[in-house]
Amino acid sequence: MRTEDAQTRNQNFLEVALGYSYDEAIAEAKRCIDCKTPKCVMHCPVNVNIPLFIKQLLEGALEQSFETIYKDNILPSICGRVCPQESQCEGACILGIKHQPVAIGALERFVGDYGREHGLVKPTPKPKTSFKAAIVGSGPAGLACAAALVAQGVEVTIYEALHKFGGVLQYGIPDFRLPKDIVESEVLALKAQGVTFVKNAVIGKSITIDQLFEMGYQSIFIGSGAGLPTGMRIPGENLNGVYFANEFLTRVNLMRARAIPTSITPVKLGPTVAVVGGGNVAMDAARTAKRLGAKRVLIIYRRDETSLPARLDEIHHAKDEGIAFHLLRNPVELIGENHEIKRVKVEIMTLGEPDDSGRRRPVGTNTYETFEIDTLIMAIGQKPNPILKDNTANLNTASWGGILTDERHQTSIPHVYAGGDVVSGAATVILAMGTGKEAAQFMLEDMRQQNQAA
Amino acid sequence: MYKILDKKSLNNDVDLMVIDAPLVAKNALPGHFVILRVDEEGERIPLTIAALEENHVTIIYQKMGQATQQLGFLDVGDTIEDFVGPLGQAAHLKDKKHVVGVAGGVGAAPLLPQLKSYHQQGTHTTLILGGRTKDHVILKDHYDFVDRLIVATDDGSEGIHGRVTDALAPLLRDDQSIDHVIAIGPVLMMEAVRDLAVDHHKSIDVSLNPIMIDGTGMCGNCRVTLGDQVKFACIDGPDFPGEAVDFKELHARQNYYKKEEHACLVGVKTHD
Ligand SMILES: Cc1cc2nc3c(=O)[nH]c(=O)nc-3n(C[C@H](O)[C@H](O)[C@H](O)COP(=O)(O)OP(=O)(O)OC[C@H]3O[C@@H](n4cnc5c(N)ncnc54)[C@H](O)[C@@H]3O)c2cc1C
Ligand SMILES: Cc1cc2nc3c(=O)[nH]c(=O)nc-3n(C[C@H](O)[C@H](O)[C@H](O)COP(=O)(O)OP(=O)(O)OC[C@H]3O[C@@H](n4cnc5c(N)ncnc54)[C@H](O)[C@@H]3O)c2cc1C
Ligand code: SF4
Ligand code: SF4
Ligand code: FES
Numbered sequence: 001m002r003t004e005d006a007q008t009r010n011q012n013f014l015e016v017a018l019g020y021s022y023d024e025a026i027a028e029a030k031r032c033i034d035c036k037t038p039k040c041v042m043h044c045p046v047n048v049n050i051p052l053f054i055k056q057l058l059e060g061a062l063e064q065s066f067e068t069i070y071k072d073n074i075l076p077s078i079c080g081r082v083c084p085q086e087s088q089c090e091g092a093c094i095l096g097i098k099h100q101p102v103a104i105g106a107l108e109r110f111v112g113d114y115g116r117e118h119g120l121v122k123p124t125p126k127p128k129t130s131f132k133a134a135i136v137g138s139g140p141a142g143l144a145c146a147a148a149l150v151a152q153g154v155e156v157t158i159y160e161a162l163h164k165f166g167g168v169l170q171y172g173i174p175d176f177r178l179p180k181d182i183v184e185s186e187v188l189a190l191k192a193q194g195v196t197f198v199k200n201a202v203i204g205k206s207i208t209i210d211q212l213f214e215m216g217y218q219s220i221f222i223g224s225g226a227g228l229p230t231g232m233r234i235p236g237e238n239l240n241g242v243y244f245a246n247e248f249l250t251r252v253n254l255m256r257a258r259a260i261p262t263s264i265t266p267v268k269l270g271p272t273v274a275v276v277g278g279g280n281v282a283m284d285a286a287r288t289a290k291r292l293g294a295k296r297v298l299i300i301y302r303r304d305e306t307s308l309p310a311r312l313d314e315i316h317h318a319k320d321e322g323i324a325f326h327l328l329r330n331p332v333e334l335i336g337e338n339h340e341i342k343r344v345k346v347e348i349m350t351l352g353e354p355d356d357s358g359r360r361r362p363v364g365t366n367t368y369e370t371f372e373i374d375t376l377i378m379a380i381g382q383k384p385n386p387i388l389k390d391n392t393a394n395l396n397t398a399s400w401g402g403i404l405t406d407e408r409h410q411t412s413i414p415h416v417y418a419g420g421d422v423v424s425g426a427a428t429v430i431l432a433m434g435t436g437k438e439a440a441q442f443m444l445e446d447m448r449q450q451n452q453a454a
Numbered sequence: 455m456y457k458i459l460d461k462k463s464l465n466n467d468v469d470l471m472v473i474d475a476p477l478v479a480k481n482a483l484p485g486h487f488v489i490l491r492v493d494e495e496g497e498r499i500p501l502t503i504a505a506l507e508e509n510h511v512t513i514i515y516q517k518m519g520q521a522t523q524q525l526g527f528l529d530v531g532d533t534i535e536d537f538v539g540p541l542g543q544a545a546h547l548k549d550k551k552h553v554v555g556v557a558g559g560v561g562a563a564p565l566l567p568q569l570k571s572y573h574q575q576g577t578h579t580t581l582i583l584g585g586r587t588k589d590h591v592i593l594k595d596h597y598d599f600v601d602r603l604i605v606a607t608d609d610g611s612e613g614i615h616g617r618v619t620d621a622l623a624p625l626l627r628d629d630q631s632i633d634h635v636i637a638i639g640p641v642l643m644m645e646a647v648r649d650l651a652v653d654h655h656k657s658i659d660v661s662l663n664p665i666m667i668d669g670t671g672m673c674g675n676c677r678v679t680l681g682d683q684v685k686f687a688c689i690d691g692p693d694f695p696g697e698a699v700d701f702k703e704l705h706a707r708q709n710y711y712k713k714e715e716h717a718c719l720v721g722v723k724t725h726d
Pocket of ligand 3: 090104
């Protein structure tokens with residue numbers, strides 16, 4: 001796919017990957033050999049019928065192509081852009097053995113954008129049921145659950161704690177990867193289908209789960225995500241100039257900290273910025289820092305290059321944009337003067353035996369290195385937000401804070417379901433969407449049973 | 455949209471507003487706060503819930519910078535874009551016999567619901583209200599329930615000529631019935647009150663006001679240090695036992711954006 005020039009784009013927030021023209025999409029689609037048992041489909045978490053949508057695209061039947069994807073994935077414009085395709089659909093594509101795999105993500109994005117721009121997601125006039133469901137959180141899990149329920153004629157209300165909808169899609173992933181008008185248009189499409197969106201409602205605080213039932217909801221889905229940042233537990237983390245990636249990205253994305261001079265929420269950044277971590281969050285923070293004018297941006301990661309959990313595309317884009325990678329480096333101390341960060345001391349690591357995750361465990365070498373920096377951003381992990389758990393008796397959670405669910409995605413409280421990052425821990429957009437959609441089917445069954453019993 | 459039902463000026467810098475916000479009022483308790491955003495472009499700022507009535511929430515704010523001044527321009531009938539809550543932990547009322555509440559400036563607002571709750575549970579209450587001048591001593595008439603009221607002003611225009619600690623020190627020394635102190639106000643004031651209370655072996659609660667963004671535990675901007683523990687003030691607080699609070703850190707963190715906020719500079723600011 002074509003991209004904006006690296007040295008220009010690292011100064012603006014326009015989308016980097018430009019997307020296919022119609023001709024480019026057709027040329028790429030022609031490469032798919034329409035496998036009898038398509039491996040790509042098996043490795044897509046929601047089993048999008050990839051060869052079929054590609055075939056329909058080739059035939060010029062874009063509407064059908066869109067519908068094929070939409071059946072399994074209500075956010076193709078978004079997943080086409082942010083799925084880790086190299087470890088999912090594209091990673092399994094048969095062509096990848098000898099050549100490049102089919103660019104499934106780019107094609108999905110093309111078809112998704114076509115559908116969005118042409119308003120293909122139309123209000124589906126399903127017979128209205130008397131069922132009422134509430135959804136907690138407007139991230140991909142909540143949106144997918146809402147879409148699946150409203151399509152079955154359920155009256156759906158989404159309650160969101162923040163003032164904008166979309167969860168991480170809104171406050172976390174930056175515009176240069178996922179323009180916010182895409183997220184907003186997906187929300188608008190759901191509104192058009194009849195989903196009610198309520199902002200500024202912190203469930204557990206503004207309204208409790210019990211109170212939702214009192215309000216007449218028969219089934220509740222919790223998709224509150226894994227928004228609580230975790231630190232490194234090393235000295236100096238509370239120095240000025242040390243951010244959690246969430247704070248940094250929230251200032252820039254949700255609060256538009258760069259929209260000079262209309263935004264009044266500032267973001268302060270020095271000329272040299274270190275980002276700790278190797279996932280998508282770290283890449284997003286590093287590339288955002290660069291765009292805000294940082295002269296030098298370094299990524300500090302404790303494993304090696306092949307272990308970087310971020311999407312491959314983003315790692316390449318980050319390098320092109322001039323981000324320096326310091327691998328096998330683990331911060332041990334943040335050093336400040338007058339309560340402001342000045343230096344980060346790192347231990348040089350080597351790789352030892354594989355750990356639980358199957359990746360080789362980084363081990364210290366007792367040799368150290370120090371970087372002079374002005375800002376440090378921690379992007380090393382997130383846990384589920386504790387507000388719901390702390391305010392909902394009987395909601396069982398794991399020791400790390402995740403909500404426990406059964407195979408029907410039901411929690412320890414009857415009629416309360418959960419999915420997405422709050423159950424799995426920080427994962428991906430498509431997995432969150434997948435569980436939201438699946439849970440909707442069980443919620444529907446549940447509500448039918450309740451009505452029969454009544 | 456949240457409608458402004460009433461507005462009063464308490465002095466040149468401080469207003470009181472009553473907002474129609476049923477979702478906030480429904481479960482709110484003393485000690486909870488809200489986060490509001492005046493308009494689509496506005497900053498999210500935290501304010502304590504000063505009083506509650508049915509669906510209505512009272513806030514009392516000091517016009518410090520852009521966001522609170524913007525709020526001050528609004529009037530009865532106008533609306534606020536975002537108003538979310540109740541956030542934070544409700545005040546944890548302790549089983550105490552005689553509580554001294556110490557409020558500096560606009561700290562009189564967040565202290566009000568707490569001290570009232572103590573009064574209602576039968577605790578003897580003493581209040582020290584401090585301000586730069588007598589115009590900065592606010593809400594005196596709202597505190598008519600306290601057993602004793604002492605005013606302290608920096609310029610001596612009302613009550614004791616001096617700081618709140620000048621009023622508190624003799625009390626702690628002479629009145630053995632006092633078994634708890636609550637301090638709410640500027641960081642330096644809370645630190646001084648804490649030190650005094652600790653010297654006199656009284657337990658002390660403080661209400662911390664770090665910079666906040668979301669108020670839901672998501673950004674971590676509001677982290678504060680208590681001894682060897684890091685807490686998020688928006689979900690674990692804002693009220694904390696004061697003994698182990700690292701006020702130096704809080705002060706530094708609060709001021710990190712001061713230059714930007716005050717000069718109304720926006721965007722990247724490199725260190726000079
Ligand atoms: C910076 C960043 C980059 C990422 N990049 C990628 C990527 O490239 N590809 C990818 O697949 N994944 C990526 N991820 C991960 C992905 O975004 C998440 O896995 C996904 O968003 C999880 O969806 P969710 O619906 O479970 O939760 P979230 O998206 O976290 O949404 C949860 C929502 O619930 C709201 N909420 C929380 N508590 C309450 C409450 N009590 N009441 C009401 N509302 C509440 C929150 O405010 C939030 O809006 C990234 C994550 C981050 C942070
Ligand atoms: C839990 C909590 C409860 C509060 N309750 C009240 C209250 O009842 N009445 C009241 O008048 N004030 C209260 N405050 C303080 C109030 O939020 C700040 O005065 C306000 O955000 C300042 O915004 P501004 O744009 O007007 O001023 P700015 O120009 O932004 O800032 C002026 C000064 O206020 C501080 N500040 C800036 N942004 C914030 C922020 N988001 N949070 C905290 N401090 C900030 C900084 O130290 C800054 O130097 C409370 C703060 C917290 C955290
Ligand atoms: S949803 Fe993601 S994994 Fe599935 S086909 Fe689309 S891009 Fe590939
Ligand atoms: S594996 Fe590759 S070639 Fe085969 S159907 Fe999927 S995309 Fe087409
Ligand atoms: S204000 Fe964001 S975590 Fe507390």
